[in-house]
Amino acid sequence: MWFAAVPAGADWWLVDSAGFRPACTDQKGMNMSGSDSGRCDAYLGRNAANYVPLSPLSFLDRTASVYPEFTAVIHGSRRYSWAQIYDRCRCLASALFRRGIGYGDTVSIIASNVPELLEAHFGVPMVGAVLHAINVRLDPASIAFMLEHSGAKLLIADTEYSDVIAAAAGRMQTAPEIIDIHDQNGSGGRRLGSQDYESLLQEGDNQFAWRLPADEWDAISLNYTSGTTGNPKGVVYHHRGAYLNALSNALGWNMGLHPVYLWTLPMFHCNGWCFPWTVTAMAGTHVCMRKVEAQAIVDSIREHRVTHFCGAPIILNMLLNAADDIKVGFAPPVKAATGGAAPPEAVIEGMEKLGVELTHLYGLTETYGPATICSWHADWDMLPLSERARLMARQGVRAFLQDGLTVVKPGTLKPVPADAQTIGEVLIRGNTVMKGYLRNPDATGEAFNGGWFHSGDLAVRHPDGYIQVKDRAKDIIISGGENISTIEIENVLYRHPQVMEAAVVARPDDYWGETPCAFVHLKASGAALNTQDVIHYCRERLAGFKVPKTVVFGPLPKTSTGKIQKYLLRERAKGLEDDE
């Protein structure tokens, strides 16, 4: 109705009865007199007094000025105040600048969760450059590809990964200059560069007059997706999105000022879901962590009074499976945000006993990390465990400052009914969706088709509007016209005490079209299982048409980052003989 009445022409928004003219949006945003188009009142436009580009760099500036003596970073025996971290970031920016690194240049870094990686989240964009943090578990070929594709001008590299870095550099025609991070808390490794990080900082000026980006749309970072096939895609983030997602994290998680944040989530993973910027905005303390192990997590939480941490379910499992003597309950409870897979009942129960309050998030590299949050309602606390687990298994609602979330019939923009049954594709829209894929207009155009970001994940909508992810689009099985979620079957298999890992894929079938085929890796210690045992176990817990028709035992193929390669399993399922 509103839409219908607005004239379609470009100028409807100039109609103005009281002087509220549209913005004289000057691209530089910095001069109030230079942009008067003659049709709008320039004096109500942007100027240096009333417009400042949104950038998470502002958070560091404010926190360092208001709380200069507060503890910013703890790493082993190293401690930095906010004044010191700000100085170090300015020294880094200044040193980069003196080397000629500036607007639009890429600075790559490969490191564990050490202070240097945190500092790079500020020092690199302070000169207008783009931070490219590399997954430390990647193989040399992937790293070489990313360094070349991103046009990295410099590589800051933790000596712990010197072997793989040297191998990657060896594959490149022209490898970037390397600056070594030589961390006392590290496990050694070789120096590959001519200089280390601390001496680089010493080249810089701690009063360096960095500035905000000219445009909040400027790139701040680059994160490669770890696709299971093909070359990784370079996801570009901008200052505006990083700023908003950083605040969204704090607001949606009800984080509060001065959190003590433990770095169990890799900072190279979607820029640590933007938490390097969040924790800085909230004037918290970053507790770094090189080796993520149960003992170290528990010790850090106790020693530094950690209030928050994030991580994939493996972090929670690590705590759950830790020896009893290190598992003494935390008081006050610690808040943990988890994503990647829904926390199952056993994990929720175990975390409750341990004093860890879980929040379930969902997102993708393309959404700066969290795009949805399973916002908890206080009255759900009273429900029995199984019911709480059912509610928490849902990926939830749009994140605090995310603008749009829907689940649509694939190939359309029509939302599926909120019936908890009908599966559709998850679409996301908002300021915390990427700029696009670097040097890949085709993939970018496809991802943004119809004015929404297409996640490639399939989900249902519950009657209360919360969404629940059922499968990746390419993984879903269609059997006799019914959608079958491979995640649902895998969740059942994982609950079997003898199953270590499981993956389910579609197997072509003349009659049904496809049927579920389960690949199962058993625990070494347990009793042997056969196909009938697995099918019987599933039949008791799943609708008949979802029960795997085929079961294959053995280890599962994985990428260097630990993702199960379902496309290889699909090929194997396709090639199975009829009687298998």
Added chain:
Amino acid sequence: MWFAAVPAGADWWLVDSAGFRPACTDQKGMNMSGSDSGRCDAYLGRNAANYVPLSPLSFLDRTASVYPEFTAVIHGSRRYSWAQIYDRCRCLASALFRRGIGYGDTVSIIASNVPELLEAHFGVPMVGAVLHAINVRLDPASIAFMLEHSGAKLLIADTEYSDVIAAAAGRMQTAPEIIDIHDQNGSGGRRLGSQDYESLLQEGDNQFAWRLPADEWDAISLNYTSGTTGNPKGVVYHHRGAYLNALSNALGWNMGLHPVYLWTLPMFHCNGWCFPWTVTAMAGTHVCMRKVEAQAIVDSIREHRVTHFCGAPIILNMLLNAADDIKVGFAPPVKAATGGAAPPEAVIEGMEKLGVELTHLYGLTETYGPATICSWHADWDMLPLSERARLMARQGVRAFLQDGLTVVKPGTLKPVPADAQTIGEVLIRGNTVMKGYLRNPDATGEAFNGGWFHSGDLAVRHPDGYIQVKDRAKDIIISGGENISTIEIENVLYRHPQVMEAAVVARPDDYWGETPCAFVHLKASGAALNTQDVIHYCRERLAGFKVPKTVVFGPLPKTSTGKIQKYLLRERAKGLEDDE
């Protein structure tokens, strides 16, 4: 250094080695293919999937969808859930739209803190119109001026103010159509319009397809400053600033999700410092309040478990001076933010006893309300009362999402030393500074001179960077070349038990240039004071040159909004005979 190396030309920011091109900023922001300038990669520009204008309207949409059954508004016996408030706001927008009200139109409203005024903060901008909330204490001439100057298309008016509104309308050539708010909890009054608010809502469609502004720079509201002389100026806010200041309030005050917010601060005052949008974003409960009185405040806090309220010092004094039987301490404590004058020791002490935790803010109409916050450090809690009062008396640091705050030598952009002594003008810069003054380019240009907003307030910078306001620029007294803060002298006078009100102005003096002249209104009940008593009292508490040379007793002249008219006192001081 960084600045020096950037070429001055317009195109330096196009230099790009890795494909991170500048934004193809399409003004409509809505079409990814239409804005390729041929120089930048349009596919990394804005599109409907990754760019959404910032607007506080998004907060209502999210809160109503995630927490539809939570209590949104309490007003006497009226209760609305978030689903209901969202419906009512859409009905209001739809009804306005059907009357032809749209982009750039002004909708005025004059009302106490009732649900209708809150709803107008959403329903009016949902059609692209601009909300103009009027101070209920204004005189008919001022109201008529504002309705004419703003070009109001409609006036929504609380019947409690029907006399003054009828008088204002009578002064206008063409008065706008009036919609009456007829509130059961009100004190009556006449209906002036042909229709009341509830019947207006019934004209509307609760599924109205409102939309976000085309540009986040579009005006959302208009607030007239209540100058002590001359015509009021119309301060224009935009969606971007309202969004950011709303979040800044929540983050800086550490508000958390689901606050229960008591409306002691008028919503017509700088849009209630943006708290209509803050509390909605945080999915809290708005507790409305028609008559702001001690008993009602205390009752509301108890009955609704209020967590937060805001107000001028008069609200705190009201609580402090309330009868002992209603002053039973609040547990858990309630958080109160106050601005306009520093809370003195007695108020801080009284509030602590009552269970009210104070936060001191400072701002102006031009800064959407709060521009600074006296961010409290936990270790200050251990200090003695006098020391805490000294720290809390400071206006503090830039608000959470405010970008710049400085104190400069008047007439320059050079910061004064952080010595707690040197007085300069407070300048503010950032996204929560107004667009400008409506139809007043001259005043706008003057306010933004040099790329900063000039507050007209004089302050010092403390060594820790916190600022403290000493006076309005036009009020400061210069005596023998020394600046004398009239606020400092007034604070001393207010502490005298027999003083009800006091104001200090400059009196011309042949030898000193100016000397302080105190106007003092004594309490009716107390003993009489003479000039020597007052001078003696001040001499014991102030440096000699700050002690008033002249004291005049009697009531003080005020504006209709209760502001003391210092310009009249200055005239009187000027006209005093030599021996007075």
